[in-house]
Amino acid sequence: MSAVLDVTAWVCLVIGGLLSLSAGVALMRFPDLLSRMHAATKPQVLGLLLVLIGCALRLRDAVDITTLLLVAVFSMATAPVAAHMIGRAAYRAGQARSDLLVVDDLAGADDKR
Amino acid sequence: MTGGRWRDRGIAALGLTVIWVLLWGSFTPLTFVGGLVIAVVVLIVFPLPAVTYSGRIHPLGTLRFAGRFVLDMVVASFQVVALAFRFGHVPRSAIVAVTLRAPSDLGLTMTAEALSLVPGSLIVDVDRRKGVLYVHVLGVESPAEADKFKEDVLELERRIVRAFGSPAERRAIEEVPA
Incomplete structure (x- = not known):
């Protein structure tokens, strides 16, 4: 049983780490700020969750697991807000590269406040 | 209206208490009561805007x-x-x-x-x-x-x-x- 948990934890940690690495690669490679925001916030969310699950499986201690749970909940609750604020500010500051956009419904929106 | 407001506050206080207990990592009477007291104080000092939730969870x-x-x-x-x-x-x-x-x-x-x-x-x-x-x-x-x-x-x-x-x-x- 313990061995199964250890192997599962190992798999979770490795995949989580690889996802975080891919987020770093994407951050370097993507062409404009909005695309980079995807990389910065997203594979990292799943990567973080996997790392947390891996840690929980390895630690198997109520005190640690509850803390990990809180980390997961708060990062999932706050990541979208941060991404939205930066994305919105970037778009308004004209940092979105319109040549890369296939469709831009926001360009014609009157309500930019 | 006021009943719903109090229900919302109760849920918020309970949620904050759960977070407090999770932070301590152990459910004891002391962490629970302590969390409840802190939750009530937090809600009095920083009142939440009213969230209208009329649905129910399925x-x-x-x-x-x-x-x-x-x-x-x-x-x-x-x-x-x-x-x-x-x-x-x-x-x-x-x-x-x-x-x-x-x-x-x-x-x-x-x-x-x-x-x-x-x-x-x-x-x-x-x-x-x-x-x-x-x-x-x-x-x-x-x-x-x-x-x-x-x-x-x-x-x-x-x-x-x-x-x-x-x-x-x-x-x-x-x-x-x-």
């Missing part, structure tokens, strides 16, 4: 939403990874306006949060009055794909309303064909 709908959400997140994460490692290819994207059919504050927020957590979509702007989400979608190559994405968002909204929506929201969702 277990089956919630389960379906949660399962699909995890699936979407895993699939989309690997799509972004694939894009990141496709060298010599510049990913194009789109900003799509999606008008939600049942735009309550909570429904709008939950849809936006769920969309943001799934890789490949990012909320750029929200029109709260009209219930419009402006979503930046990564890896879109043609307007047809953008339309396809719009339908996916409406599907997501439908799942969220089926999980947490009020009867009025449900009617709005079921009446208008997707």
Whole structure:
């Protein structure tokens, strides 16, 4: 049983780490700020969750697991807000590269406040 | 009205207490009562804005939403990874306006949060009055794909309303064909 948990934890940690690495690669490679925001916030969310699950499986201690749970909940609750604020500010500051956009419904929106 | 307000406050206090107990990592009378006292003090010092929630949670709908959400997140994460490692290819994207059919504050927020957590979509702007989400979608190559994405968002909204929506929201969702 313990061995199964250890192997599962190992798999979770490795995949989580690889996802975080891919987020770093994407951050370097993507062409404009909005695309980079995807990389910065997203594979990292799943990567973080996997790392947390891996840690929980390895630690198997109520005190640690509850803390990990809180980390997961708060990062999932706050990541979208941060991404939205930066994305919105970037778009308004004209940092979105319109040549890369296939469709831009926001360009014609009157309500930019 | 005031009854609902007190119910909301009770739920908020309970939620804060749960967080406190989780932080301590052990459920003892001391952590529970201590958490409750701190929660009440926090709610008195920093009163929350009133959130109108008229729906109720449907277990089956919630389960379906949660399962699909995890699936979407895993699939989309690997799509972004694939894009990141496709060298010599510049990913194009789109900003799509999606008008939600049942735009309550909570429904709008939950849809936006769920969309943001799934890789490949990012909320750029929200029109709260009209219930419009402006979503930046990564890896879109043609307007047809953008339309396809719009339908996916409406599907997501439908799942969220089926999980947490009020009867009025449900009617709005079921009446208008997707």
